[in-house]
Amino acid sequence: MLRSLDIRDMLIIDRLELVFQPGLNVLTGETGAGKSILLDSLGFVLGWRGRAELVRQGADQGEVIAEFDLPESHGAWDVLREAGFGYDDALILRRINGRDGRKTAWINDRRVSGDILRAVSETLVELHGQHDDHGLLNPRGHRILLDDFGNLAPRLTAVRAAWKDLSVAKKALAGAEVRIAELQAExxxxxxxxxxxxxxxxxxxxxxxxxxxxxxxxxxxxxxxxxxxxxxxxxxxxxxxxxxxxxxxxxxxxxxxxxxxxxxxxxxxxxxxxxxxxxxxxxxxxxxxxxxxxxxxxxxxxxxxxxxxxxxxxxxxxxxxxxxxxxxxxxxxxxRGASDLAELAEVLATAQAAYDGAAGSLSDARRKWAGKLDKAMAKELAPLKMERAVFVTEITPSDAGPDGADTVSFTVATNPGAPAGPIGKIASGGELSRFLLALKVCLTGTESGLTLIFDEIDRGVGGATADAVGRRLSQLASQGQVLVVTHSPQVAALGDHHWRVEKRQTKDATLSTVVGLVGADRIDEIARMLSGDRITDEARAAAIALLPA
Known part of the structure; x- marks a missing residue:
């Protein structure tokens, strides 16, 4: 999980230290207060592509440090071992952005390349928002999500091994044919x-x-x-x-x-x-x-x-x-060319049969789990006020490869009678976010050790739908760590930990800071989200009613 985030001289943040906890961490604040800057800073230290200009005006460099608390079995350590790292009690990422645009990164005080940093970050954090739903919009991601849902890794491993054997057999036969043709020519x-x-x-x-x-x-x-x-x-x-x-x-x-x-x-x-x-x-x-x-x-x-x-x-x-x-x-x-070619052709036929069997078994399993995923999604979409939407996992034949011979595509029809189509083209931004949330709930338990970040995934929904979104975020957080940037009081009320992002003016600059909220301060923040700048007793009462007993 993400333990802490230390930001210095990034955009309108001069110095900010945040300590996160397991469970559902919510960040609220008025529009423009700097919530997106926190995500930009986190994305920067993780090596994600983002804004080109990040250094605060007047500073020589910006710096972000992120500390993660990970078990030795976490996938990040597998990546780091390949890069020559050993296991440590904590994983600390540090990245500096100079005024000249030059970026330098360290992992546990050892300088690393951007490729290693990004490879590690993929095992640490997953960001989702209305414009960041890559897993839903990328058809290749659909196959990965379905395989995760069905725990099909062993079958996929078997297919990849069979594909490797098949590729070796094809290469051996083709090479032998070329060599024998050359010998025949001379x-x-x-x-x-x-x-x-x-x-x-x-x-x-x-x-x-x-x-x-x-x-x-x-x-x-x-x-x-x-x-x-x-x-x-x-x-x-x-x-x-x-x-x-x-x-x-x-x-x-x-x-x-x-x-x-x-x-x-x-x-x-x-x-x-x-x-x-x-x-x-x-x-x-x-x-x-x-x-x-x-x-x-x-x-x-x-x-x-x-x-x-x-x-x-x-x-x-x-x-x-x-x-x-x-x-x-x-x-x-x-x-002996003819007999050699015959032997290699026999090896190829055996490898082809083995691959076809493994790929066919994987395809059968995918079709089985596609139906289960569709049923699970229907169950999750109803509370999100999308009970009329139809989610279908389509599996069609594709060219054979190391991942099988299937194309997996998530299609939706958001209203009865409406044509179904790819989820990225049919669903609106708010609908896409809710589809994503429902999918994440269905996949709970298939992902290990990821900190999930949802950026205003509840935009455009309110009331009972917002409450349903919050409860599913809380469900996801019960098995790990979720950070959510939200404008929804229903979602904020369900957070295990609450921060408010504030923007303050000084004589010479505009700065953003984050304040941890508990007790009355948290009630006032939820009341502000309900009623606006003027917090009334009625808004406070409504905020108290939203908080879990």
Whole structure:
């Protein structure tokens, strides 16, 4: 419920603090005293669209603070949790309007966007007046109101879940059809490319290996002759033969050289060993460089083939294998396309049947509760002096959607024999307000935690009708909190709490204030509403008679 409202420098209010209570809170006062300014200020802090110029003349900024007392289960906390808030003992909304028109809002001292503020406010307050009956004038609102009246949320949830499954199934089938059509368009390319890649069957790293072999064989052609010359120079006709001769000659002479040739001979023996290792290495090289010219031709042909396919498909040579795997998968998808489409079509048919069943069940329930709502409305309209009016909830088929396949429309005929039509076009302002009030009474208990505000909903009615309006407002307030701006003494007398809005003149400005009324002051205010500016004893007596015993 709305606990308090603190207004500073808004329009003709300099400073005003109001503390509200559960039950029926009534605000009265002469026309022009500023009752609408209170609603404008409340709408401002809730983020509603309203007047552009709200700051009081001469002030730098206007400010409104609204405090709500809400249980942890209230829907406002669900909205705030999604925005990163935690539960607190109180919910405090604060909004500032600068002289430059800039608006800034806070919730529990944390700055928030206008979208979050409005999302929260939708769970807190509902305003109704002769020009604010959006729930009645908006056909989409009619469906929501009927679903609330029949407690059809579980059925609606089932329909929305079925619609989601149906949408997913439709999207899956449509996507598959597009993909298969694309595959069919490139079928010739796929089959040719896969055959070409399968014929070559390149492996990862093969390009580098072939390039290495090719370079090695090309190098062998260039250096082979020099290596063979070197091998000959190291052999028996070359270095090996000369070293052998030298060792034989020195060996023959060493016996007569008194050991002087021992060291040279030892060096020559080591040289022969190193020479043998060199010969062995050169032989190995000659063996490794030996190749068949046909092998070079084959290596080059395969290397060029691999690189040609890589260029053709715009991939790296080492990626040809995975690329071929991808093409094979697409071919496999193409080959099983018919069976895939059949499976998806079956899933879609199942989802469609599930949706049709859930939507049909919801439609049946709506028709059932539409009749109950019409009967409940007939019962409520009679005391509001609209017993000749006929209220009918019409349900017609509409395009399927997440909320079912029904259009719900409230139609009325205000007099016997008069044509029925949409409530927003047939009912006058006063009638529309009474239709709204009757509907709200019928829906009592279906809305949770909302503070209801009625702005002069009793305009144009008086006497017993005004009393009936007041009693239904009191009935609504018995289960929560209702604020009503009224000119009707019958309605004011039934309030649990009463405030009078007054306008006072100072030397430099006109200011509006609100005074809480109890006892004799309240009697005088109701008497003024009955008789005008001159309050008589008879008016006071009539006021006392209106007050509940």
């Amino acid at each position: 079928e010739e390319f796929l089959r040719h490319s896969v055959a070409e890649l399968d014929g070559l069957s390149p492996s990862a790293g093969e390009d580098a290996d072939l390039d290495k072999q090719r370079r090695k064989m090309q190098a062998a052609e260039k250096i082979g002759e020099d290596i063979h010359k070197a091998y000959q120079a190291l052999g028996v006709n070359g270095a090996e033969g000369q070293l052998s001769d030298a060792m034989r000659w020195l060996g023959d002479a060493s016996g007569q050289a008194d050991g002087i040739l021992d060291a040279p001979l030892a060096s020559l023996e080591r040289a022969m060993i190193e020479l043998g290792e060199a010969q062995s290495g050169v032989e190995t090289c000659i063996a490794e460089l030996a190749f068949n010219p046909h092998d070079l031709e084959q290596a080059e042909e395969r290397l060029f083939a691999i690189r040609g396919l890589a260029r053709k498909h715009n991939v790296l040579a080492d990626e040809l294998g995975p690329f071929a795997d991808g093409l094979r998968e697409r071919m496999a998808a193409l080959d």
